[in-house]
Amino acid sequence: MERRLRVLMAKPGLDGHDRGVKVVARALRDAGMEVIYSGLHRTPEEVAQASLEEDVDVLGISLHSGAHLTLVPRIIGRLRELGRRDVLVVVGGIIPGEDGLKLKGAGVAEVFGPGSDLDVIVEFIRENAGRGRERDL
Amino acid sequence: MGTERKSGFYTVSGRPIKRLYGPADGVRDYAGQLNDPGVFPFTRGVHTTMYRGRLWTMRQFAGFGAAEDSNARYRYLLANGQTGLSVAFDMPTIMGYDSDHPRAEGEVGKVGVAVSSLKDMEILFEGIPLDQVSTSMTINAPAAILLAMYIAVAERQGVPPDKLNGTIQNDILKEYIAQKSYIFPPRPSLRIITDIFAYCSRHVPRWNTISISGYHIREAGSTAGQELAFTLADGMAYVQAGMEAGLRVDEFAPRLSFFFNAHNDLFEEVAKYRAARRLWARVMRDRFGARDPRSWTLRFHTQTAGCSLTAQQPEVNVVRTTVQALAAVLGGTQSLHTNSMDEALALPSEYAVRVALRTQQVLAEESGAANTADPLGGSYCVEALTDELEAEAEAYFARVEGLGGVLAAIEAGFFQQEIADAAYQYQRRVQSGTQGLVGVNIYQGDEPVTIPIHTVDEAAVERQLRRLAELRRTRDAGAVQRALAELRQAAAGTANLMPPILAAVKAYATLGEISGVFREVFGEYRERPLF
Numbered sequence: 001m002e003r004r005l006r007v008l009m010a011k012p013g014l015d016g017h018d019r020g021v022k023v024v025a026r027a028l029r030d031a032g033m034e035v036i037y038s039g040l041h042r043t044p045e046e047v048a049q050a051s052l053e054e055d056v057d058v059l060g061i062s063l064h065s066g067a068h069l070t071l072v073p074r075i076i077g078r079l080r081e082l083g084r085r086d087v088l089v090v091v092g093g094i095i096p097g098e099d100g101l102k103l104k105g106a107g108v109a110e111v112f113g114p115g116s117d118l119d120v121i122v123e124f125i126r127e128n129a130g131r132g133r134e135r136d137l
Numbered sequence: 138m139g140t141e142r143k144s145g146f147y148t149v150s151g152r153p154i155k156r157l158y159g160p161a162d163g164v165r166d167y168a169g170q171l172n173d174p175g176v177f178p179f180t181r182g183v184h185t186t187m188y189r190g191r192l193w194t195m196r197q198f199a200g201f202g203a204a205e206d207s208n209a210r211y212r213y214l215l216a217n218g219q220t221g222l223s224v225a226f227d228m229p230t231i232m233g234y235d236s237d238h239p240r241a242e243g244e245v246g247k248v249g250v251a252v253s254s255l256k257d258m259e260i261l262f263e264g265i266p267l268d269q270v271s272t273s274m275t276i277n278a279p280a281a282i283l284l285a286m287y288i289a290v291a292e293r294q295g296v297p298p299d300k301l302n303g304t305i306q307n308d309i310l311k312e313y314i315a316q317k318s319y320i321f322p323p324r325p326s327l328r329i330i331t332d333i334f335a336y337c338s339r340h341v342p343r344w345n346t347i348s349i350s351g352y353h354i355r356e357a358g359s360t361a362g363q364e365l366a367f368t369l370a371d372g373m374a375y376v377q378a379g380m381e382a383g384l385r386v387d388e389f390a391p392r393l394s395f396f397f398n399a400h401n402d403l404f405e406e407v408a409k410y411r412a413a414r415r416l417w418a419r420v421m422r423d424r425f426g427a428r429d430p431r432s433w434t435l436r437f438h439t440q441t442a443g444c445s446l447t448a449q450q451p452e453v454n455v456v457r458t459t460v461q462a463l464a465a466v467l468g469g470t471q472s473l474h475t476n477s478m479d480e481a482l483a484l485p486s487e488y489a490v491r492v493a494l495r496t497q498q499v500l501a502e503e504s505g506a507a508n509t510a511d512p513l514g515g516s517y518c519v520e521a522l523t524d525e526l527e528a529e530a531e532a533y534f535a536r537v538e539g540l541g542g543v544l545a546a547i548e549a550g551f552f553q554q555e556i557a558d559a560a561y562q563y564q565r566r567v568q569s570g571t572q573g574l575v576g577v578n579i580y581q582g583d584e585p586v587t588i589p590i591h592t593v594d595e596a597a598v599e600r601q602l603r604r605l606a607e608l609r610r611t612r613d614a615g616a617v618q619r620a621l622a623e624l625r626q627a628a629a630g631t632a633n634l635m636p637p638i639l640a641a642v643k644a645y646a647t648l649g650e651i652s653g654v655f656r657e658v659f660g661e662y663r664e665r666p667l668f
Contacts, residue, residue: 009668014228014244016317019358019444022557022668023564039666040317041232043240065228066484066593070243096483096590114448114481115577118568 005129007058010038010047012075015065020092020114024060027118028125033058044071048078051087057129063093073106088129092116149402149572150360151562152525158517162524170415170520174469174510178418180411180523182469183434187510188501193465194472195497196273198440200225200250201484202597203604204260207250211265213487219494221472222265223273225249226283231318233279233652236601245598248484249275253605254647258286259293267291271302273348273438273472278320280307281329282651285639288341304345304394304438307333310371310543313664314552316353320652323544325659329634330375331382334389336635345394347375348438354552355398356444358560361409362526364398366533367552369416373534374543376425386425390432397470399461400442406461407513408522410437410468416527439465440474446481449576451588454478459496466506467513473497479588486591550667557668605647612645620644621654628658 009025011018018040029035036054038047051059059079061072072091079087091103092112100111109128112121146154164170172178175185184190197214200207211222226249229241235253236245245251252258262272267290276283284305288298309326312319319326330347337346351368359367372393379389395413399406417435421427441461446454455478462475475493477485485493501507513519540546547553566572573579620641627637641651 014232014234014240014318015248016312017356018317019356019560023358023561025668026557026561027564035668037666037668039664064248065244066247067228067243094481094483096592097586114446115574118564 003130005033005058005125006054006056007033007035007060007125008038008047008051008054008056009035009060009062010042010050011040011062012042012044012047012071013063013065013067014041015063016040017064017093018062020064021060021062024062024092024112024118024121027122028060031122031126033125044074045078047075048082048084051079052082052084056087058088058090058125061089061091063091063095066094068093068095069099069102072103072108076107088125090121090125147571148361148405149400149563150362150405151566152360152362152405152522158521160517162517162521164515164520171514177422177430177433179414179434181511181514183414183436183471187469188466188507189510192501192507193470194221194271195219195494195501196221196223196438196472196474197490197494198223198225198275198474199490200227201248201591202246202593203251203601204257205600206246206594206597208261208263208265210487214490214494215265215270217491217494218498221271221273223474224261224275226274226276227251228318230279230648231276233320233648233656235605235647235649236598237605238649245601246593251598251601252283252286253601253649254608254645255286255289255642256604256608256645257601258283258290262290266296267294268296268300271304273304273306275306277306277309277312277316277318278326279648279652280305281333281634281638282642282648284333284341284344285635285642288639289643298341299343301341302343304348305333306350306396307347308350308371308396310374310547311350311353311368313547313662314354314367314371315357315359315556316350317664319662321655321659322662323547325655327378328382331379331384332634334379334392335382335384336633337392338384338388342392344392346389346392348394348396349375350396352396352398352440354556355400355442357556358444358563359556360559361400361402361405362529363533363555363559365409365413365416365526366530368395368397369413369420369530370534370537370543372417373420373424376421380425386421386427387429387432390421390425390427391429394471395435395437397437397439398442399439399465401445401457401460403460403464403467404513404519405522405526406464407468408519408526410465410470411511411519411523412526412530413437414469415523416530436471438472438474439468439470441465441476443476443480446476446478447574447576448481448586450582450584451478451482451586453576454481455492455496458493459500462496462500463504463506466500467511469511479590482586483590484593486589488589550665553664553667608645608647616644617641617646617650620646621650624651625654625658628655
């Protein structure tokens with residue numbers, strides 16, 4: 001029996017645009033994953049800590065504040081300090097193309113902008129999550 | 138007969154639409170349901186002459202970087218024929234943090250302009266005569282502080298408060314419901330708001346003290362009917378709060394203004410604005426006993442729907458925005474912001490902002506839509522939709538009252554869950570193809586995006602941080618401490634908060650320091666996460 005994927009959907013930073021994060025959270029839950037939503041206005045440290053405590057396979061980070069280049073690398077850095085290199089990190093929100101490339105360079109697996117297909121997001125997570133865990137163990 | 142190409146036809150909100158509307162759907166009682174523009178219940182508009190008297194205010198929401206960057210953008214917009222200013226603040230300002238606060242890192246000057254002190258505000262409006270423009274400020278939890286700064290800047294320009302025109306958004310209820318930029322718990326937040334009502338009715342009589350906003354409710358995923366219902370429910374809660382604070386309804390109600398979204402579905406949107414005017418007029422006269430006709434009229438700003446814009450084929454967004462802006466004009470809006478084509482990609486570039494402003498100018502000068510009031514009045518379809526939306530809103534009012542009112546419904550997560558459900562259902566319709574979106578699920582193309590993209594100059598952040606450090610070093614620290622102590626005392630008691638806030642900003646106490654006092658006294662709000 002395969003373990004259900006555990007996902008933390010997180011809203012770091014100060015913006016309160018939570019439509020996207022909630023819609024994706026629900027789509028992942030409908031696809032059979034266990035989804036936890038962090039709530040708003042979380043610090044990078046809180047997001048990384050919650051990923052550890054909830055023992056998640058996937059961390060979805062949603063930002064609409066333009067602070068992605070500051071906050072996302074900080075979350076990933078903290079995750080690594082906590083020994084969780086295996087967590088699949090995906091990002092959603094208004095992320096200009098060039099910034100998306102920078103985020104991928106910093107360890108983000110994929111960036112999903114406005115209008116992304118929910119089925120594509122689900123499929124991407126199914127195909128890529130949990131692999132790092134096997135590799136690391 | 139004839140077969141139809143789909144099994145059902147629905148608005149963007151999922152409302153079923155009939156093949157044909159006819160006399161049975163039309164107007165039964167002209168004077169009671171509609172009446173002429175400028176006459177109760179104002180269904181057809183709040184002014185007799187509507188746009189023949191005066192066009193709507195073209196007001197593009199703008200702000201980024203440090204104060205001097207935004208000042209330059211405002212001057213550019215005014216030079217291009219814009220007729221009012223609309224200030225976007227960055228997230229730290231909106232959340233009551235100074236630019237040098239640890240939580241502000243990475244967010245300074247990003248989604249709006251950074252304003253930490255009166256110094257920044259002076260630069261923001263340099264060379265812009267505040268007795269000649271009207272200024273709208275999208276600010277909520279710290280609205281009293283920014284209004285105080287605006288009054289102080291005007292004073293320095295020699296403009297007295299009773300000559301000031303403008304609006305603060307100041308609508309905290311929709312923050313708990315949808316936009317989520319709250320700081321303090323609901324009760325003290327409402328107290329700050331009623332203090333503003335009271336202060337402005339005496340000292341800043343032409344200021345719109347609140348902009349009761351459905352825009353963000355819609356952006357968060359609500360339907361048109363929910364946007365209408367929740368916004369007017371909030372409006373009623375503010376009137377109630379003002380009256381409970383001891384104000385006479387006609388003392389403050391004429392300065393209440395509204396802010397709606399304009400989404401893609403032309404007729405449903407027009408009906409929404411018309412229903413809003415009729416509902417509000419009746420509620421104000423019959424439920425709250427307002428006697429001043431200005432208390433009955435629902436005046437509103439409109440912004441086209443940011444959430445309708447696509448990152449794919451962004452030029453097509455100009456067309457969407459045009460249809461949405463037309464809905465606002467046909468619906469009788471008092472002012473309008475048209476979104477720029479690039480907003481699903483980044484903050485708008487100067488080029489994209491100009492095209493958006495020109496869109497309004499074409500509607501005003503070329504389309505003929507401004508030549509007659511309420512041109513869709515009497516349309517079987519639009520009248521039927523107006524009645525339907527009105528009934529839907531009234532059903533929601535009853536549910537909210539059943540839950541114990543707006544605050545209780547917020548605490549129960551009622552609005553939040555209704556909106557999350559509607560957002561998810563919409564996304565499912567897009568996913569299944571029931572709702573077509575050009576460039577997204579139909580008529581896709583894979584051409585690369587070629588429009589220019591705006592980037593925030595990192596030097597602006599440095600400039601802002603240097604200015605704030607300099608201010609902290611050079612201001613009269615004793616005066617700041619005294620002003621903050623007085624403010625703390627007022628906050629803990631029941632005195633009107635505006636005078637001590639004004640004294641504090643004039644002493645160059647920062648936004649973060651003043652908000653900090655309120656955080657101490659009032660505490661901070663945290664919502665129960667749900668999805």
